[in-house]
Amino acid sequence: MTQTTAHRFARRHDLDAIRIGAFLLLILYHIGMFYVPWDFHVNSARPQEWLQPVMWFTNPWRLTLLFLVSGAATRLLLEKYRAEGPGAAERLGGSRLLRLFLPLLFGMLVIVPPQTYYQVVQHVRDNGLATDIYHNAMTADFWMRYVTSKGDWCDADGCIITPTWNHLWFVAYTMIYSLIAALVAGWAGPRLMKASQIFERVFSGIGLFVWPMAYLALIRLWLFPQFPITHDLFADLYNHALSLAAFGFGFLMADAPRVTEALRRYRHAFLVVALVSYGVWVGYMTGFKDTAPPEALKQAMRVVYAIDQWAFICAILGYGAQHIRQTSPLMRWLGGGIFTFYIVHQTLIVVLAFQLEKLNLPLFVEMGLVLSLTLTGCAVAYEIARRAGVFGILMGVGVAKKTAA
Numbered sequence: 001m002t003q004t005t006a007h008r009f010a011r012r013h014d015l016d017a018i019r020i021g022a023f024l025l026l027i028l029y030h031i032g033m034f035y036v037p038w039d040f041h042v043n044s045a046r047p048q049e050w051l052q053p054v055m056w057f058t059n060p061w062r063l064t065l066l067f068l069v070s071g072a073a074t075r076l077l078l079e080k081y082r083a084e085g086p087g088a089a090e091r092l093g094g095s096r097l098l099r100l101f102l103p104l105l106f107g108m109l110v111i112v113p114p115q116t117y118y119q120v121v122q123h124v125r126d127n128g129l130a131t132d133i134y135h136n137a138m139t140a141d142f143w144m145r146y147v148t149s150k151g152d153w154c155d156a157d158g159c160i161i162t163p164t165w166n167h168l169w170f171v172a173y174t175m176i177y178s179l180i181a182a183l184v185a186g187w188a189g190p191r192l193m194k195a196s197q198i199f200e201r202v203f204s205g206i207g208l209f210v211w212p213m214a215y216l217a218l219i220r221l222w223l224f225p226q227f228p229i230t231h232d233l234f235a236d237l238y239n240h241a242l243s244l245a246a247f248g249f250g251f252l253m254a255d256a257p258r259v260t261e262a263l264r265r266y267r268h269a270f271l272v273v274a275l276v277s278y279g280v281w282v283g284y285m286t287g288f289k290d291t292a293p294p295e296a297l298k299q300a301m302r303v304v305y306a307i308d309q310w311a312f313i314c315a316i317l318g319y320g321a322q323h324i325r326q327t328s329p330l331m332r333w334l335g336g337g338i339f340t341f342y343i344v345h346q347t348l349i350v351v352l353a354f355q356l357e358k359l360n361l362p363l364f365v366e367m368g369l370v371l372s373l374t375l376t377g378c379a380v381a382y383e384i385a386r387r388a389g390v391f392g393i394l395m396g397v398g399v400a401k402k403t404a405a
Contacts, residue, residue, distance in 0.1 A: 013327045014320035016335050019069045023338045025062055027345045029055065031370055034353045041119040042354050046363060053282050060309035063170065065316060067243045070174050071250025074181050089186030096178035099398065100171050106394040107168045107343050113146045114138060115166055115350045120153055167346040169231040177247040196255035204258035208314065215245065216306035221299060260321050267318025274311035280304050337382035339396035348377040
């Protein structure tokens with residue numbers, strides 16, 4: 001690899017920081033999901049409607065941004081393997097399988113079951129679920145039923161099907177997209193650089209505004225109404241059209257410095273568009289909280305949603321590229337541990353929130369405890385995992401050199 005190429009694919013501290021920030025936002029979001037009056041695995045008996053605009057703020061873009069950054073990290077890893085010798089695409093596929101499939105499997109069998117247990121407990125309490133599992137503790141008996149269930153935890157609203165991946169769907173999708181990237185890289189070979197050059201020409205000017213927003217609006221208008229997000233790998237067409245496109249954008253963006261420069265140059269404009277579209281979205285959601293909007297307005301708001309989505313992503317990427325040029329000991333520690341944080345955080349939230357609610361504490365005290373204890377539990381899990389040797393990979397910690405998830 002030449003010095004110029006090595007510089008082009010140098011570690012991006014801005015993308016590292018954005019990845020960490022997006023995951024931490026996701027932890028806050030899932031804490032909010034317990035308290036907001038929306039459907040979640042478990043819900044507070046004190047739902048807070050004032051949280052809805054806060055949740056709407058990150059709803060359109062937080063996961064799409066994560067997929068984009070994951071795509072960029074995958075490309076940087078590919079180029080690192082290319083610098084080391086032949087077989088880069090094969091090593092990329094192998095490393096992604098090792099880094100993502102094992103934590104996914106471990107998470108589904110060990111980390112996620114407590115979420116299902118408390119979900120069943122709350123449904124029994126609130127809805128009379130047709131099962132006796134409420135009378136059992138979180139024991140090996142429950143775990144065996146979790147692993148072998150064929151939908152026998154049912155009520156009038158449907159069944160809880162296990163085993164499941166819950167929040168770990170993101171890991172499954174990222175793994176699939178990474179394997180697709182490895183296949184494409186192996187097939188394209190040197191042509192991948194040509195694809196990056198075309199990408200750079202298209203998205204380094206006004207195309208950075210127009211084409212992604214048009215694509216996001218199109219899939220929101222035509223796919224989302226027919227294929228709502230399910231997190232079911234084989235029945236999630238809108239989500240794949242959104243997330244795979246974001247992953248691919250990040251994959252090509254990693255070798256497109258003019259696109260990064262455009263993001264930096266237009267960051268203020270993107271932020272203004274993002275804030276205005278968010279304000280319009282909040283007005284729409286609150287104004288039609290109790291009544292159905294006209295169909296034409298609903299369609300227009302899907303376009304507004306897409307504009308909000310892309311404008312916030314570009315503003316974050318632009319400000320990151322402008323202001324984050326170096327790392328710190330804390331950022332390095334979080335960079336190594338944030339994948340572990342993601343793996344364990346939702347189980348910690350569900351268990352802690354469900355149990356703390358029984359104490360009838362003041363609401364903000366309870367919220368503060370859920371947040372602080374969740375972050376503490378995530379940090380402890382990471383410190384255990386990083387000392388567990390080869391077993392640390394089950395919790396998202398690399399055996400030797402750590403790479404972005």
